Amino acid sequence: METPHRKLPTHELVYRKIRERILFGELQPGQAVTIQGLVAELGAGMTPVREAIRRLTAEGALEFLGNRRACVPELTEEQLEELSFARLAIEPRLSQIATGKMTAADIDKLTDIDNALNEAIDAGDVRGYLQHNYRFHATLYRLSDAKILIAMANALWLRVGPSLRVVCGQIGTYNLPDKHEEALAAMRAGDADAVADAIAEDLRQGHEQIRLSFARNADLIKSG
Incomplete structure (x- = not known):
């Protein structure tokens, strides 16, 4: 991206x-x-x-x-549903296309990024987590060379990124699972559909954490 x-x-x-x-x-x-x-x-x-x-x-x-x-606009639950719909339509497809074009060196690069992401999680480094998570997806999608879809994915990440940071601030990095290892295993097997499924589940998990943050914020308002 x-x-x-x-x-x-x-x-x-x-x-x-x-x-x-x-x-x-x-x-x-x-x-x-x-x-x-x-x-x-x-x-x-x-x-x-x-x-x-x-x-x-x-x-x-x-x-x-x-x-x-x-x-920075505050995301609403309705907007999150729109973002979820759009991202699940675009980003798994980008990963699917990318899998058909990637080389072993590309997979090695993605593995290195994911290792850096895991180190950031272990260190409780929120900025590092967000940065490497983005780099993993951006690097993967760029391999597709699907310029129109990549531009659309760029815009969607800008909308959701600030809310992911709020989630990290609430629960830290340890409780932020991802599906990158499953995606990497599918890449090594050359299974484009399985890569797309892993990326879709990765997005769903992130959006679910944002939904939970909405609920936590609502509870804080009520208790305050």
Whole structure:
């Protein structure tokens, strides 16, 4: 889902920096940011920051509040159902296509990423967990070379990433199971359908954790 590293113009670098903050939950749902604040934090000019906010707002990752402020939208249960429907339609299909094109070296790379993810879980490293989890999926989907579906998956990850960070903050990393090992075993066997099934179940587990976080937040509101 990310393009290979190369020298990028300033506006693209600023966009990617802010995007990563959203994707990995450093900007949490409902948290407001200002253009001036981002300019100061990133050491960037007003124009590239404004352009990045415009792009991210168009992608649904930010919501413009006026007065040069924006925030990460808070996900609703209804929106989560829409995201679940879309992701289960797109991401397993990407993994299925990718399996037919991948090499042994590709599988080794995905295995290395998953090992790094497991190390982050063991260390209780929330940022590392989110980053390597994303890298695993992004690297897998990129192998499909299905550019339209990859772009759609990118947009969906931006919508769900901040809520996954909230889940990690509530329950830590130890209670976040994934289906990556099952997917890797199916890749080694060349079973594209089994890879798609494992990725679909992986997504379902993540979304279920978000649903549970909604319930925990509702209980906290009632008790407060």
